Amino acid sequence: MTDKLSKKQDTPAQDVVPMVKAQGVHKSFGHVEVLKGIDLEVKPGEVFCLIGPSGSGKSTFLRCINHLEKINGGRLYVDGELVGYRQQGDKLYELRDREVAMKRRDIGMVFQRFNLFPHMTAVENVMEAPVQVKGVNRTQARERAMQLLERVGLADRAGHYPSQLSGGQQQRVAIARALAMDPKLMLFDEPTSALDPELVGDVLDVMRDLAESGMTMVVVTHEMGFAREVGDSLVFMDGGVVVESGHPRDVLTNPQHERTQSFLSKVL
Amino acid sequence: MTDIKKTAGEQGTPPAGPEAIKAIPVRHYGRYVSAVVALALLVAIVYAFSQGRINWGAIPDYFFDDRVVEGMGKTLLLTVLSMAIGIVGGIVLAVMRLSKNPVTSSIAWFYIWFFRGTPVLVQLVVWFNLGLVFEYINLGPVYKDEWSDFMTPFLTALLGLGLNEAAYMAEICRAGLLAVDEGQTEAAHALGMSHGKTLRRIVIPQAMRVIVPPTGNEVINMLKTTSLVSVVQFSELFRVAQDIGQTSGAPVEMYFLAATWYLILTSVLSVGQYYIERYYARGSSRSLPPTPWQKIRAHLTTLSSRKVSA
Numbered sequence: 166m167t168d169k170l171s172k173k174q175d176t177p178a179q180d181v182v183p184m185v186k187a188q189g190v191h192k193s194f195g196h197v198e199v200l201k202g203i204d205l206e207v208k209p210g211e212v213f214c215l216i217g218p219s220g221s222g223k224s225t226f227l228r229c230i231n232h233l234e235k236i237n238g239g240r241l242y243v244d245g246e247l248v249g250y251r252q253q254g255d256k257l258y259e260l261r262d263r264e265v266a267m268k269r270r271d272i273g274m275v276f277q278r279f280n281l282f283p284h285m286t287a288v289e290n291v292m293e294a295p296v297q298v299k300g301v302n303r304t305q306a307r308e309r310a311m312q313l314l315e316r317v318g319l320a321d322r323a324g325h326y327p328s329q330l331s332g333g334q335q336q337r338v339a340i341a342r343a344l345a346m347d348p349k350l351m352l353f354d355e356p357t358s359a360l361d362p363e364l365v366g367d368v369l370d371v372m373r374d375l376a377e378s379g380m381t382m383v384v385v386t387h388e389m390g391f392a393r394e395v396g397d398s399l400v401f402m403d404g405g406v407v408v409e410s411g412h413p414r415d416v417l418t419n420p421q422h423e424r425t426q427s428f429l430s431k432v433l
Numbered sequence: 434m435t436d437i438k439k440t441a442g443e444q445g446t447p448p449a450g451p452e453a454i455k456a457i458p459v460r461h462y463g464r465y466v467s468a469v470v471a472l473a474l475l476v477a478i479v480y481a482f483s484q485g486r487i488n489w490g491a492i493p494d495y496f497f498d499d500r501v502v503e504g505m506g507k508t509l510l511l512t513v514l515s516m517a518i519g520i521v522g523g524i525v526l527a528v529m530r531l532s533k534n535p536v537t538s539s540i541a542w543f544y545i546w547f548f549r550g551t552p553v554l555v556q557l558v559v560w561f562n563l564g565l566v567f568e569y570i571n572l573g574p575v576y577k578d579e580w581s582d583f584m585t586p587f588l589t590a591l592l593g594l595g596l597n598e599a600a601y602m603a604e605i606c607r608a609g610l611l612a613v614d615e616g617q618t619e620a621a622h623a624l625g626m627s628h629g630k631t632l633r634r635i636v637i638p639q640a641m642r643v644i645v646p647p648t649g650n651e652v653i654n655m656l657k658t659t660s661l662v663s664v665v666q667f668s669e670l671f672r673v674a675q676d677i678g679q680t681s682g683a684p685v686e687m688y689f690l691a692a693t694w695y696l697i698l699t700s701v702l703s704v705g706q707y708y709i710e711r712y713y714a715r716g717s718s719r720s721l722p723p724t725p726w727q728k729i730r731a732h733l734t735t736l737s738s739r740k741v742s743a
Contacts, residue, residue, distance in 0.1 A: 231623055262628055270625035280620035284638050294624035297634055339620075346624060 182245040184209045184350055184381045185230055191238030192225055199225045201405040202239065207383055207398070209349075212376045214392040214413060215385045217402035218428060223385045224277075226402070227352050230383065231272045232265050243272065244349065270298060273343030277355040279335040281327040287314060287338045288323040291345045298346070306345075313341040317371045333364030337371055344375075351375065353384040389433055393417050401425045491683040492690045504673030505694055511590055511669060512656045518595025519655070520648070523602025530607055541603065548600035554661050557593035560584065561665045590662035590669075598655060605647045609640035642713045649706030653699050660691075670694060 185207035192200040199222045207213040215223040228234045229241060232249040241248040249265060250257045260268075281290050291310035295301040301309075314320045317337040327335050336356055343351060353372065357365040369391050376382060376395050386392060392399055392413045399413040401422070409422045417433070420426045483489075495501060529541035548556070564580035571577045613636050621631040663672035674691035678684035711724070723731065 233619055233623065266622070266625050266627050269623055272623070274620075274623040276616060276620060278616055280614075280616040282617065282620070282635055282639075293634065294626065297630055298625045342624070 181209055183207060183242070184211070184244055185213075185383065186242040186245075187226075187239065188241075189239035190226065190229065190236050190241050192222070192229060192234060192236050199405055200229070200236070203402075203405075203407060205400060205407060205410065207350075207381065209381050210379050211397040212382045212384065212395050214396040214399045215383065215402060216387070216389070216392065216399065216428075217408075221402040222405040223402045224354050227354050227383060227385050230350075230352055231269050231274055233274075243268070266298075270346055271349050273346060273348035273351040275336070275339050275343055275351070275353045275356045277358050279327070279332070279339045279359070281335055281339055281342070283327050286324050286326055287319065287330065290327070290338055291342045294342070295345050310341070310345060313344050314338070316344075316374075317341045318367070331364060332360045333367045336360065336368045340368075340371055340375070349381065351380055351382045353382065353386070355385050355387065357386070357388055387432065389417060389429075401428065403428070487689070488683055488686055491681070491686040492693070495677060495681070495687065495690060496693075498677065500673050500677060501670070501690070501694070504668060504670040505698070507668065508656065508659050508670040509698070511587075511594065511659045511662065511667075512652065515591055515594035515598055515659075516652055516655050518591070519598025519602045519651070522596065522599030523604075523606050526599060526603035527606035527610060530603065531610060545600045545603055548597050549604075553593065553597045553658065554664065556597055557589065557662060557665050560589045560593045561586075586662070586665050586667035589665045590659070590667045593665070594655065594658065594662065598651065601651060602648070605644055605651070606640070609642075609644035610636060612643045613639045638713075645710055645713050646706075649702070649709070652706070653702050656698055656702065657695060660695075 183206040185205070187203045187205050190200055190203040191198065203222075203226055215227065217223050225234060229236050230243060230248065235249060246268070247257075248268070249260055251260060251264075252258075281287075282293065285293060288307060288310045291313055292303070292306040295306045295309065296303055311320060311323060314323050317340055319334055319337055319341070322330060322334060322338075327338070330338065340356075356372070357368050360368065365388070369388065372382070372384070372391070373395050384392075384396070396413040398410065399416045400410040401408045401416060401420075401424075403424050409416055409420060409425045416425065417429065420429055526541045526544060529537045530545070532538050561584065563584065567580050569577065570580055570583045576583075617635050617639065618631055621635045626634070659669055660671035662669060663675065666672075668676070671691050674687040675684070678687035681687070708724075
């Protein structure tokens with residue numbers, strides 16, 4: 166993982182394939198159009214923040230990236246490959262479940278409600294995917310899981326069940342679980358929204374540490390402080406479209422669009 | 434274990450700081466009265482039975498009779514095998530019912546509709562008499578026989594009970610699968626797990642917590658329902674008790690004997706059920722509920738410490 170990352174940082178910026186590329190992405194639930202043409206690009210190694218009011222489609226867009234939601238229009242690429250489809254000539258073929266699962270291996274996801282597996286201990290949660298999906302042997306997987314728990318500061322909680330952990334601890338285990346698959350891209354869906362204010366800091370520290378290690382991250386968040394400090398790009402979404410984008414410091418301190426201004430005046 | 438000791442310790446030493454309240458508790462006279470009335474009724478019923486024209490001495494004579502023990506064995510065998518058919522069939526039907534394919538889900542729906550909608554006694558008799566429809570059973574070179582020779586009382590009983598049970602187990606399994614939070618499936622998929630692995634490793638273990646308690650009830654129910662198959666000439670516990678009753682001239686006594694054995698068997702099953710539920714509850718609550726043995730020990734320690742403090 167580390168040599169892959171350092172390689173990424175060495176390559177010149179102009180001809181790299183974007184990690185995520187969206188072109189006119191549309192998504193509807195029934196008659197409700199949630200995404201009305203999203204265009205954006207996430208560069209490798211970048212921390213990309215998505216902000217906006219609830220119902221603006223930012224979480225839906227995030228879920229489209231690893232095909233938890235099917236898009237209805239436009240094109241979505243991860244690391245240069247179409248998400249959920251294969252193009253042959255001018256025809257699109259839906260991918261089989263097995264092929265979709267293959268692609269998801271490389272994309273880690275952290276959920277608002279943690280979604281740890283409650284019938285497994287912290288370390289078993291982290292080991293599960295490497296053992297079941299990649300076929301790593303249990304001893305190696307456990308060793309690696311312990312290293313990851315150490316990294317998120319929870320090595321001493323390895324034998325605890327999720328119900329015995331605080332929300333902040335659960336979310337850190339969830340981050341370790343996603344990292345266990347050595348993803349090239351990490352998706353965060355409001356990772357701190359379900360936490361007590363006191364516990365938010367620990368989770369953000371882990372994410373900051375991850376960003377410093379060069380991980381490509383797409384973060385849906387309401388933590389403007391985090392976005393400003395750690396983010397490399399920021400997009401403000403509303404009503405299923407991208408309203409404004411740029412460097413977080415510029416957008417947050419000097420918003421150009423009226424809608425962005427009114428949103429930020431309420432949350433800052 | 435540790436928390437039991439802790440509570441015992443808390444009760445044993447009076448709290449420091451402000452003095453503990455000493456008050457005369459409210460007397461619940463109504464409770465004393467109702468207890469006395471209930472006990473009196475119980476004594477009256479027991480007395481009535483002991484004075485009835487029932488030869489209680491006949492029960493111990495036949496309690497471990499070879500025929501009774503053999504019948505009990507058959508009852509247990511039938512319970513285990515028909516529950517096995519029921520559980521496997523139930524899981525298959527539940528998955529069919531939840532599948533996106535309209536044909537398989539409709540077939541499962543129809544099966545459940547039919548087998549839940551008709552009494553199991555009627556189903557048993559129909560299986561037994563299906564020779565009117567199929568005179569021969571012909572599986573090509575593998576097996577060929579007349580229906581009446583093929584459909585032995587045991588097979589009738591097994592199919593009748595098992596297929597009926599599958600319909601009930603299907604609904605129990607379906608409820609269990611639906612009770613697992615969708616976020617669990619999403620998390621597993623996001624990690625790259627396939628549908629099958631997600632079902633096997635993530636969804637089913639959690640669904641078990643919902644499925645096991647009603648399944649335990651089904652097992653106990655099945656044990657009792659096996660008595661119905663006496664109508665298709667299968668000599669399980671109840672049938673044996675009836676036969677002995679007719680030859681020995683103590684028919685009612687043998688019914689009591691059967692009832693006692695059924696009670697013993699269901700009690701043993703209930704204990705097993707408790708421990709299985711406890712196993713599947715791991716991770717769902719912060720500490721597992723104590724086993725009955727641990728509860729008894731906890732009560733004993735609190736009692737002794739209460740005496741010491743008084």
